[in-house]
Amino acid sequence: MLVQLGAAVAVLAVTAGVGPTGRFDVPVNGFAAATTVLREGSPESVGLDPAPIEAAKATIAGSPLFPGAVTLLAHDGVIVDRTATGKAVRYADATTELPAEQQVPMRVDTIFDVASVTKLFTSIAVLGLVEDGKVDIEKPVSTYLPEFGVNGKATITVKHLLTHTSGLEPFIPLWRDYPDKAARIKAVMDHAPSAPPGSVYTYSDLNLITLGVLVERQRGESLDSVVTKRITTPLGLTDTGYNPPASKRDRIAATEYQTTPARGMVRGEVHDENAWSLGGVAGHAGVFSTAEDLAVLGQTILNGGTYRGKRILREATVREMLTNHNAAYPGNAHGLGFELDQRWYMGGLAGPRTAGHTGFTGTSLVLDPASRSIAVLLTNRVHPVRTNGSINSAREALASGLARALAVRPRQGPTAWYTATGGATLLTGPLRSTGPVSVSFAAFVDTDAGDSLVVEFEDGGEWRALPLRVSGPGAPEQEVSGLSGSGHRSWWTVHAIGPVGAPVTVRWRYVTDSRYSGRGVTLDRITVTDSRRILLDGEKQPHLIRPLGWGPKTR
Template sequence: MAVLAVTTGGAAVGPQGRFDVPMPGFSPPTTVLHVGSPESAGLDPAPIAEAKTTIANSPLFPGAVSLLAHDGVTVDLTATGKAVRYADATAELPSDQQVPMRPDTIFDVASVSKLFTSIAVLGLVEDGKVAVDERVASYLPEFGVNGKETITVKQLLTHTSGLEPFIPLWSDWPDKPARIKAVMDRAPAAPPGSVYTYSDLNLITLGVLVERLSGEPLDVVVAKRITTPLGLTDTGYNPSADKRGRIAATEFQTAPVRGMVRGEVHDENAWSLGGVAGHAGIFSTAKDLAVLGQTILNGGIYRGKRILREATVREMLTNHNAAYPGNAHGLGFELDQRWYMGGLSGPRTAGHTGYTGTSLVLDPASRSIAIRLTNRVHPVRTNGSINSARETLATALARALAVRPRQGPTAWYTATGGATLLTPPLAARGEVTVRFDVFVDTDPNDGLLLEAGSGETWRAVPVRASGPGAPAGEVAALSGSGHRSWWTVNAIAPVGAHVTFRWRYVTDSRYTGRGVTIDRILVTQSGRNLLNGEKQPHLIRPLGWAAKTR
């Protein structure tokens, strides 16, 4: 039976705990985060518990705080490891001087700060002071030089301005006015609008724009328009000394000579701009970021405090970078980036990462939030990438959400590469029809193959799928994500006297998704059933697959 969403107060209300029933629009505007168990939110606790073990045992960072929420329920908040572990670049502090992570540890969130700047810009749009398609030079005349005359506010928000990623403001210019002027004077590295290049200079410029048009410093604007209305008491720039005991340390820096950085922004350029900049500088906690995330999922409102209109949030979460495949971007938010959004990836999935080891993922389709905050640059920035850890957390939440069988009490599920699901040898000669339903959420480089064979010889059987997001025409493998829908699959295979069919899930060593679920297997020849998977599940041999109720 189809599950239908109803609407209350303009927001769709749907089944809790489901991955296979994507929700349109926003969460109800009255949704407020509260603590509950995974089970209370309709989630399977096992994938979350497995991810927590991975977090606790990760060698990629000294410590972490992770938060998972679904449909307004904070189902997990986990602190592990150390917020401060090292005295310098190599030496560990004595154990009694190390500082453990806490659920309320405050982190330098690095480039997640860009979201706060973007929200501030869009607040000015709502005030009628800025138009996103207007040239930046209309508001900052000094910016419109050296080939930047046509760059628009939207191009800064979507990183399509052509500006280079970074210049060393802190070392090559003597003071804040000179550093801001250096950004204003900088020529683009590529023609504006010709390429996607993630650039701190875009958001530094937007920070200046906010200050110029509001008449107030960026930190004041962010406090007035975002953190104070939402009650984010641990979020802001340049945290006060009384909070230092809760702040995670970042890097031991020797150039510039800063020693162990704790309580000051890690990013050298933001530091050289006084700790307040459009691209970096925000400190926050997992709980505060979750409130910001729920505000976006609610369409810009939380506990009756509106920071953006619904239409504005919708534009924030709309891909404006269709011309740059793989670099989907809203107005400030990154979209559909599997490398850290994992199994939650989809066209509307929004988020951002930070260089210090932070990430925020918002999935409107399942009304879910995944936050991972780490101190991966403690004590040095060469500790390595934590993208696998980011992806693991988001994928755990995706796998905790249910995909219900199409028929009967169970369906076959795997998230394991190399898993095979085999029929018994079937007596047939001529054309055999194979029909099944499948729910796939995979990386584009992974896929489900249908193969026919006998003994050690197997050959691929081309298939045709129908359903939302299904590939067009006949394909060799089934892969995809974001559609969140079951597909009906048909294949015709000419066979000899006896044949065995197998479904094989193939993955590479990179990213994974939620996995693959198969149901309603039916193999027929000339209207005669050779195998009915619903009535004869005991005849199917699973290797790496499991019969699941969800």
């Protein structure tokens, strides 16, 4: 069975629970077996190459963007790596480092304020209401919260809130402009949208604050109680919840030293000022968690909503949760709560079904159903100040490290040519031809949209690009001058017609911009012919190819 999501097609359907372990080039359809439970193992135990994982970890350990970090990588139900690096608490205030003996090192079980990753818990709580028949996501929010349906919001649906297409602006300073919780909630209910509902994608905390109120109203209990009863307790997430107890403070990573409001060094209380002003429990922020707890949540989603025999969502609900409902807003793919296919932090794991979320404090969770993989990065990047800068490079490095650890098997023979870096050139020749040159090869391309593999020939000292005709799942339908793309996870067959004359030199050049990368490019079955004979058989004559930045790989 073929399943199409967006522009990419999963070309091989594999029965749940029997997917090809360790493979990137054989995407899996469906959920993992419901019995899959995370267990400890090594990268090698599930067919992964440990080198890219170690390289990604080295990048994170050496990053100046945060005092410390905890990472966890899992594949096919196995935790293949978990690491703690740096400090959970390093500063006394905005500028003063604590004495070395007073600094607190990161541990693999350090508890983090996960910030907007909280939105996933709220979304799951909402979908639980849908399953219980208490909420219809296509109905106006005012059906359930009548006071919300004012100032142009009467047509905003629950789905608009889940997909950030309500037209509500990203943020209003509730903590500063309103005196108490009741006034702050009323301000959200009263607030007018800045764009017509359904007309734009605007990521907004107000959407999830509203959904948190909706959950409380429909369940008749507080949001934290709902999340505890229906998510964290069934899944055994003992370190996940709002307003962590003082007994766990020593394991909690510090966030920001705040002067406005005057909170001092924030540790063990939610960093987000609006969530703090709402008592630490809100739909958009407030959850604290560990890397392992988030991995269990991720595996629950990969399992289709169940873990250790406890089901928190039906398979059909999870499938809808991971389906793009924002096709009208290119670049902003979004399920019901989960973000989808975001290269900037999902790196080489990005694809139409790849789901995740980030948090302002320096957190991210990435789930790749196509390879049944999980990447968790938790940092305290706002410690001691929020101006430390973006950590997207670290997020992307970790996810790409896991993607590159997964195998892409050569199309023919024992090895293929591979590169993950820009500026790489694979050069032939010169080859003596007696007619038009035909170039053919197989390519496995997983790149950012700004990166491209071009095939060029030398013409009087200048290099000219050959037009490429490409076939295969997810391949461009028209003739192109360069190859780029992600999510298809399939080998392409590529043909090009070169110049007439002798000698001819052909090169494959991978060009990257300064933005995000992906898993990289793999080439195989390189053949150059003219009208009479084979000029180059890459399988039999690899010595005629000069690699600069490329290397032979068996996987």
